[in-house]
Amino acid sequence: MTRQSFTSTATYIVAEDLSLAVNAAVTLEKPLLLKGEPGTGKTRLAEELAASLNAPLLRWQIKSTTKAQQGLYEYDAVSRLRDSQLGSDKVHDISNYIKPGKLWQAFTAEQRPVLLIDEIDKADIEFPNDLLHELDQMEFHVYETGEQIVAQQRPIVIITSNNEKELPDAFLRRCFFHYIKFPDADTLRDIVQVHYPDIQKQLLSTALEVFFDVRQMPNVKKKPSTSELIDWLKLLLAEKITPQQLQETKQKGGLMPLFGALLKNEQDVQLVEKLAFMARRRDGS
Incomplete structure (x- = not known):
């Protein structure tokens, strides 16, 4: 071989x-x-x-x-019985009813x-x-x-x-x-570059920071996956979200733009909102 x-x-x-x-x-x-x-x-x-x-x-x-x-394989006995009742010649060869x-x-x-x-x-x-x-x-x-x-x-x-x-x-x-271990940031960069070779480096860096922040949150029910990161970046590019806008959201501790691509249930949305609220209160005190 x-x-x-x-x-x-x-x-x-x-x-x-x-x-x-x-x-x-x-x-x-x-x-x-x-x-x-x-x-x-x-x-x-x-x-x-x-x-x-x-x-x-x-x-x-x-x-x-x-x-x-x-x-x-599957043996279709029902079809053979029907063909037998209809007088079909197919019934004489049982292989006609064997589906590989x-x-x-x-x-x-x-x-x-x-x-x-x-x-x-x-x-x-x-x-x-x-x-x-x-x-x-x-x-x-x-x-x-x-x-x-x-x-x-x-x-x-x-x-x-x-x-x-x-x-x-x-x-x-x-x-x-x-x-398959979850990819680290460098591997994710390589994966993203395959899909979006012209993506701005700053946008990608900030997006990866937000992405890993969500994955590392305690008690998050459904961690976003690589495929969901790719979907999210596609939306960010389509909506022309700038690195500055993404960074501003990250600093304020709010929900990331187009968060529905990353957060897939209401518990995780509420968790991110709660942590963001607590961060804003802490920073304001």
Whole structure:
């Protein structure tokens, strides 16, 4: 197998430790389990990895109702019964009612794909255990047809989790794990420069100060993420907010302009307002 290397590109910034984790998982041929705050780019990483390898991306979005079997295949017995009642010749071939899932598609892809199993922690607690054999052995059995589906080549598997629930130890043993730390100010600058290369340095510096002030507030319920910072900066630029206006708001301790891009619930808005009020009283005394 040719060793792949994944690093930052002109359109995507990846930290060195994350780059090492991706390359290690590819080398070990193990699923890469990514954890981290929502908005830290876990899903985006799979998209960028596929693009950098010029490989197809197969995305399996996990929901609370998702079952592991759906990743293998689904048997549409209802359609077969209906066709049988209508006298269709299709009913004589049961494979007409077998719908391949994302794992089947990944195992039989002509080109080695990147398989993204997104937000695995949303599913039932047994979901990861139900995929142990398939992800480990890269094969499964189709009971209705008697077929054995074996991976032509091991797909690169990226699994993301927002840490909503613990994953089983047996599943974790089969993965290469990496926790995406929240970017520091220098890394965030690099990320912003990719999106807005012409942004004023002073505006960016002041915006980052405000952004980190909010993230470091005690008792904040939902810390703003990288993606929310990008959205906020887009609005600041669209509304032509100057660095001076932003700095003035910061000094007065009021709510930042267009705060709805950063604060996503009323508790956090009230918290910022309360802290701002207390700061103004302290400064006025």
